[in-house]
Amino acid sequence: MAATGGSIALWNCPSSPYFSHKARPSASTLSLVVNLVNQRRNLCCLAVQESSTSTSAVAAETKEKKEVKKAEEGTTAAPKPKPAAKAPPKPLPQLMEEDVIPSLKSTLEAQEDIVELELSFNDNKLEGSFLKKGIPYSFWAFFPEGSINGPKGFSISSYGSGVSTVEPFLVDEKKPTAKHVVFWVEKRLAAQGIIPVWKD
Incomplete structure (x- = not known):
């Protein structure tokens, strides 16, 4: 059935005295048909409105999720902090006074x-002296260029005798540190039998 311009057309209706071309539908029948048509039209409208409403709700929800995700990415994707710049190397006198002498002394x-025991650093020279069993010992670590990375030498004196020949010092260390200075002074003294080679 369909409504056109205020009139109602009926089709595919079973043969009935009510719908025969000779019979005219009663007012109650017309009212029923109009109600049915209106109900179908309202159902269609409701279906369309519900569909459009749910679609807009889904779109709004999706947009909201995207905004939340962007906000989260904004907080988590903070720029990485730059690594702290390396502290400049200490001048040799400061390195000796703060790092080498206290460690070597202990x-x-x-x-x-x-x-x-006496330890000092003057004129690019680390000097140490002490007594062991009443015998005097002295040693020197030389840094002629005033740098731990430059040329280095080592000399020792024992029993009050003259200073030994200056020998190369820290030659195997590519990047010598205060710990290397302490370690190799200890090894040179151990090589002379002044202190034990092995530690317990």
């Missing part, structure tokens, strides 16, 4: 029979 004081 190492030598831990040895038996070492007394009257």
